[in-house]
Amino acid sequence: MPRLCAFTSMDRAQKGQSQQAIGRSRGGLSTKIHAIVDALGNPLRFELTGGEAHDSVQGYKLLQAMKLTMKQVLADRAYDTNAIRALLDEKQAISVIQVGKIVERFNITIELSIENVI
Known part of the structure; x- marks a missing residue:
């Protein structure tokens, strides 16, 4: 599993910046903000990671710590993983x-339950 925080080079670590969420990718150094917000956009939880961290891994960890019974979870296709869907179920x-x-490309059908959605 990816680390929660990507550490930078030893030069930066020696200067006290080792705990910053900075990751190296093809575009250079970057940071991602993974957030869960309510219907009004108010943040409920967030996590900073290096830019190379995948959204679904952090999303799973953030969703795992929340009480979600009978709540709607709206997300884009980056969070369409079996692990997240199983967690929500x-x-x-x-x-x-x-x-x-990938699901669209191979015409795989996923049954979604829309019971209790009003």
């Missing part, structure tokens, strides 16, 4: 996640 949450490109 386990927590009895309603997933409103766009189907990923």
Whole structure:
């Protein structure tokens, strides 16, 4: 599993910056803000990671720590993973996640339950 925080080079670590969420990618150094917000956009939880961290890994960790019973979880296709869908089913949450490109490409059908959505 990816680390929660990507550490920079030893030069930066020696200067006391080793705990910063800075990751190296093809575009250079970058940081991602992974956030869960309410319907009004108010932040409920967030995590900073290096730019190379995948959204679904952090999303899973953030969702795992929340009470989601009978709540709707809206997310884009980066969060369309079996692990996240299973977690939402386990927590009895309603997933409103766009189907990923791989699923669309192979015409795989996913049954989504829309019960109790009003």
